[in-house]
Amino acid sequence: MSDIVFRSDMTADLVRCAARDSDVIFAARVSTQGEQSLAAAGTEATERDRGLIRFLMRDRHGSPFEHNSFTFFVEAPIFVFREFMRHRIASYNEESGRYREMRPVFYTPSRERNLVQVGKPGAYEFRPGTDEQHEIVEREIRETATAAFESYQRMLESGVAREVARAVLPLNLYSSMYVTMNARSLMNFLSLRTKREDAAFPSFPQREIEMVAEKMETAFAEAMPLTYDAFNAGGRIAP
Amino acid sequence: MSDIVFRSDMTADLVRCAARDSDVIFAARVSTQGEQSLAAAGTEATERDRGLIRFLMRDRHGSPFEHNSFTFFVEAPIFVFREFMRHRIASYNEESGRYREMRPVFYTPSRERNLVQVGKPGAYEFRPGTDEQHEIVEREIRETATAAFESYQRMLESGVAREVARAVLPLNLYSSMYVTMNARSLMNFLSLRTKREDAAFPSFPQREIEMVAEKMETAFAEAMPLTYDAFNAGGRIAP
Amino acid sequence: MSDIVFRSDMTADLVRCAARDSDVIFAARVSTQGEQSLAAAGTEATERDRGLIRFLMRDRHGSPFEHNSFTFFVEAPIFVFREFMRHRIASYNEESGRYREMRPVFYTPSRERNLVQVGKPGAYEFRPGTDEQHEIVEREIRETATAAFESYQRMLESGVAREVARAVLPLNLYSSMYVTMNARSLMNFLSLRTKREDAAFPSFPQREIEMVAEKMETAFAEAMPLTYDAFNAGGRIAP
Amino acid sequence: MSDIVFRSDMTADLVRCAARDSDVIFAARVSTQGEQSLAAAGTEATERDRGLIRFLMRDRHGSPFEHNSFTFFVEAPIFVFREFMRHRIASYNEESGRYREMRPVFYTPSRERNLVQVGKPGAYEFRPGTDEQHEIVEREIRETATAAFESYQRMLESGVAREVARAVLPLNLYSSMYVTMNARSLMNFLSLRTKREDAAFPSFPQREIEMVAEKMETAFAEAMPLTYDAFNAGGRIAP
Numbered sequence: 001m002s003d004i005v006f007r008s009d010m011t012a013d014l015v016r017c018a019a020r021d022s023d024v025i026f027a028a029r030v031s032t033q034g035e036q037s038l039a040a041a042g043t044e045a046t047e048r049d050r051g052l053i054r055f056l057m058r059d060r061h062g063s064p065f066e067h068n069s070f071t072f073f074v075e076a077p078i079f080v081f082r083e084f085m086r087h088r089i090a091s092y093n094e095e096s097g098r099y100r101e102m103r104p105v106f107y108t109p110s111r112e113r114n115l116v117q118v119g120k121p122g123a124y125e126f127r128p129g130t131d132e133q134h135e136i137v138e139r140e141i142r143e144t145a146t147a148a149f150e151s152y153q154r155m156l157e158s159g160v161a162r163e164v165a166r167a168v169l170p171l172n173l174y175s176s177m178y179v180t181m182n183a184r185s186l187m188n189f190l191s192l193r194t195k196r197e198d199a200a201f202p203s204f205p206q207r208e209i210e211m212v213a214e215k216m217e218t219a220f221a222e223a224m225p226l227t228y229d230a231f232n233a234g235g236r237i238a239p
Numbered sequence: 240m241s242d243i244v245f246r247s248d249m250t251a252d253l254v255r256c257a258a259r260d261s262d263v264i265f266a267a268r269v270s271t272q273g274e275q276s277l278a279a280a281g282t283e284a285t286e287r288d289r290g291l292i293r294f295l296m297r298d299r300h301g302s303p304f305e306h307n308s309f310t311f312f313v314e315a316p317i318f319v320f321r322e323f324m325r326h327r328i329a330s331y332n333e334e335s336g337r338y339r340e341m342r343p344v345f346y347t348p349s350r351e352r353n354l355v356q357v358g359k360p361g362a363y364e365f366r367p368g369t370d371e372q373h374e375i376v377e378r379e380i381r382e383t384a385t386a387a388f389e390s391y392q393r394m395l396e397s398g399v400a401r402e403v404a405r406a407v408l409p410l411n412l413y414s415s416m417y418v419t420m421n422a423r424s425l426m427n428f429l430s431l432r433t434k435r436e437d438a439a440f441p442s443f444p445q446r447e448i449e450m451v452a453e454k455m456e457t458a459f460a461e462a463m464p465l466t467y468d469a470f471n472a473g474g475r476i477a478p
Numbered sequence: 479m480s481d482i483v484f485r486s487d488m489t490a491d492l493v494r495c496a497a498r499d500s501d502v503i504f505a506a507r508v509s510t511q512g513e514q515s516l517a518a519a520g521t522e523a524t525e526r527d528r529g530l531i532r533f534l535m536r537d538r539h540g541s542p543f544e545h546n547s548f549t550f551f552v553e554a555p556i557f558v559f560r561e562f563m564r565h566r567i568a569s570y571n572e573e574s575g576r577y578r579e580m581r582p583v584f585y586t587p588s589r590e591r592n593l594v595q596v597g598k599p600g601a602y603e604f605r606p607g608t609d610e611q612h613e614i615v616e617r618e619i620r621e622t623a624t625a626a627f628e629s630y631q632r633m634l635e636s637g638v639a640r641e642v643a644r645a646v647l648p649l650n651l652y653s654s655m656y657v658t659m660n661a662r663s664l665m666n667f668l669s670l671r672t673k674r675e676d677a678a679f680p681s682f683p684q685r686e687i688e689m690v691a692e693k694m695e696t697a698f699a700e701a702m703p704l705t706y707d708a709f710n711a712g713g714r715i716a717p
Numbered sequence: 718m719s720d721i722v723f724r725s726d727m728t729a730d731l732v733r734c735a736a737r738d739s740d741v742i743f744a745a746r747v748s749t750q751g752e753q754s755l756a757a758a759g760t761e762a763t764e765r766d767r768g769l770i771r772f773l774m775r776d777r778h779g780s781p782f783e784h785n786s787f788t789f790f791v792e793a794p795i796f797v798f799r800e801f802m803r804h805r806i807a808s809y810n811e812e813s814g815r816y817r818e819m820r821p822v823f824y825t826p827s828r829e830r831n832l833v834q835v836g837k838p839g840a841y842e843f844r845p846g847t848d849e850q851h852e853i854v855e856r857e858i859r860e861t862a863t864a865a866f867e868s869y870q871r872m873l874e875s876g877v878a879r880e881v882a883r884a885v886l887p888l889n890l891y892s893s894m895y896v897t898m899n900a901r902s903l904m905n906f907l908s909l910r911t912k913r914e915d916a917a918f919p920s921f922p923q924r925e926i927e928m929v930a931e932k933m934e935t936a937f938a939e940a941m942p943l944t945y946d947a948f949n950a951g952g953r954i955a956p
Contacts, residue, residue, distance in 0.1 A: 082795075116878060161833060170887050178265070298920065355638070406650035509810065545788050656744050658785075
């Protein structure tokens with residue numbers, strides 16, 4: 001099975017972006033300016049719009065952050081997709097194990113990934129694994145994934161349907177999807193899927209989904225710098 | 240009160256559109272093509288994509304129709320907005336009677352608007368009003384709206400807060416809003432807010448919201464002709 | 479028009495309640511106990527469940543607060559319903575001005591209602607009205623509502639459809655609805671529709687919707703005392 | 718590893734039910750009866766309510782079907798949960814592979830499960846597998862699941878965190894969850910996850926999620942017989 005691939009990274013490419021800070025402005029200004037708000041907003045948000053955006057975030061006027069749209073192409077292991085799709089205010093289309101033969105690409109943690117969990121539920125901490133632990137993980141994952149994929153192939157070759165054969169594939173198999181969400185949903189996602197230890201409302205995401213979230217955050221910061229700034233200023237709680 | 244305006248028409252301007260048939264294609268093709276789906280989709284949907292889009296609509300694969308976004312600026316009377324905002328899968332920002340003094344623009348039906356309702360709930364039919372009925376409606380609406388707006392003004396002038404004074408304003412006052420939705424939500428909206436009398440699942444919208452829906456439908460048909468065609472071919476039921 | 483009624487109060491009766499603190503417990507414990515969580519939860523939450531519920535609230539594990547349901551019957555003026563229905567995570571059925579002749583019940587502020595707004599958008603403050611202002615408001619509202627309802631009646635009597643005639647009715651007309659939501663949505667509603675002036679995330683609701691929210695809050699506190707306690711302990715931000 | 722369990726069945730137990738046909742009636746009647754609708758509905762729907770419910774379904778008045786709530790405890794393999802959680806109008810709490818060591822319970826198809834897929838995407842048909850194919854599937858699934866679980870155990874024993882070790886577990890591992898939804902969402906789920914081959918809007922669900930759906934359907938039919946009847950009469954399309 002020479003073509004089995006093991007990866008330790010995630011993909012989250014912004015493939016379509018219809019999102020600017022000025023979208024927040026025109027939507028918010030309709031409250032006070034009605035039909036003139038679009039003209040008032042212009043196409044680029046200015047520095048003096050910064051205050052308005054911070055005010056909206058603080059007072060949790062969430063709806064002005066919804067008139068925009070980000071579409072990402074994401075590649076990540078299935079256990080990440082399982083967490084991702086719990087977020088209900090987004091649109092998903094994923095590669096299908098019913099319609100397609102899955103490709104043998106599997107996740108294995110890099111050396112930077114902490115392997116040891118200490119503490120109690122709600123206050124877990126992660127620490128680096130030893131060399132031996134990294135070797136064990138590497139070996140177990142490679143051997144199990146390889147054996148599982150060979151089993152999958154044997155079932156397919158015997159004429160068994162893809163949707164049945166896929167039952168043996170492990171949770172570290174990579175899948176791919178498009179996900180579309182607006183800035184408000186994206187901020188909610190980031191607030192829960194990036195680590196905030198000392199906050200009033202802390203979050204402790206699994207590292208692998210955080211790796212995806214970090215890439216999405218970079219794209220968000222670039223597309224909507226004033227909104228991103230207000231999100232951070234407000235403690236990274238979505239409005 | 241010389242500046243009172245009476246209108247019989249609706250505004251639904253497409254102010255931002257990030258929606259093409261090809262968005263449906265790339266999202267749907269990820270099922271079978273994974274990472275190659277974006278390249279496969281191209282930027283323009285072709286005639287041969289028509290079959291795929293019809294298949295998705297028929298089998299109610301709704302999610303591929305969600306990776307896109309329409310933003311409309313809508314002006315309509317408040318009784319229309321009341322029905323509109325019952326649609327929960329859209330994003331709204333509306334002119335605020337708390338933050339702004341409302342302008343005196345009111346709806347009055349045109350001569351084309353049927354005024355007489357016959358039949359029973361669930362099977363109402365509308366018939367043209369007589370000349371006299373149109374005169375009555377025109378007179379009652381003008382007089383009541385004018386008196387109400389004068390009352391609103393008197394309260395404002397006496398120092399009463401806008402949010403209190405607005406209580407006297409009638410339901411035919413125009414308001415304005417931005418509304419953002421994707422094609423799937425838009426098709427759901429159209430299926431319920433345009434009239435379909437003889438369908439398996441009939442709908443009997445109030446004429447005034449249908450006037451808004453018709454303008455949105457025109458913009459949708461132009462932006463996504465293949466999707467619009469499949470929507471009609473499938474009996475105008477959203478996937 | 480002897481039967482016109484003016485009210486200053488709101489109705490929010492809990493007509494159906496399938497919500498207990500123990501629902502939160504069994505849902506949360508499935509994480510760690512799988513199939514044993516239902517038995518572990520029992521039918522009544524105990525004091526030792528308090529810590530778990532506070533932890534869930536703090537770490538924004540919101541989904542355990544969704545497996546329950548409150549149904550309220552609400553009577554309030556239309557301007558309150560307009561704000562209420564902006565909350566998209568609830569189910570609504572409202573009295574219909576298309577299917578029914580509206581009854582002449584109108585809102586007028588009580589003497590306790592502050593009438594004067596000072597300050598700037600986002601930092602408005604409300605102060606008591608003078609006797610004269612209260613008299614003006616009382617008189618304007620009574621006269622305008624009465625005239626509008628008489629106009630409505632005249633149109634109906636001339637054979638004009640209810641959905642057309644209602645255009646003249648004012649925003650302080652009472653309507654009625656059933657609204658169903660779960661505890662998570664209800665906490666979100668309360669956090670935005672009750673006043674919190676000095677909080678990290680302040681809110682400044684219009685007093686009339688706050689009057690509805692206060693009644694709902696009382697019912698919530700009674701049905702789910704531990705959840706309510708944790709909501710308050712966490713700064714009244716919904717998880 | 719003597720305690721590994723293989724199952725071919727699904728669990729979908731109705732653990733809490735606040736849903737009756739009469740809930741639909743009181744919600745619908747508020748349109749025409751306002752504050753009297755609750756009294757009018759009574760606690761039990763009668764045969765004469767059947768017509769109203771059929772009318773609501775046909776004209777797609779969906780909201781009256783939302784004022785109720787079903788909570789199921791579901792046990793099924795992860796590949797079923799992956800499809801289930803794509804339904805965004807439901808509330809989920811699932812056993813956590815981060816907080817808990819997973820138990821070795823795995824799915825293997827029964828002899829009744831068709832194994833062979835013929836035809837093209839969108840028109841797949843399933844046919845019985847041969848004895849040999851069933852033996853292959855049985856053997857591959859048992860061996861792969863056993864090996865994967867042993868690998869999982871070895872990683873845990875070496876001190877590796879559960880959330881890392883679970884990466885090797887296969888998609889046919891059973892998980893458990895609570896899911897809460899209202900009748901409208903449940904009908905939508907059933908319309909997509911039970912097979913309807915010859916319908917105007919056909920559906921071709923994977924057999925394993927259909928097995929879960931069938932159990933949910935039985936509970937729904939028992940709790941809301943008139944609603945269930947109207948759902949079937951209307952071609953099993955949710956309103």
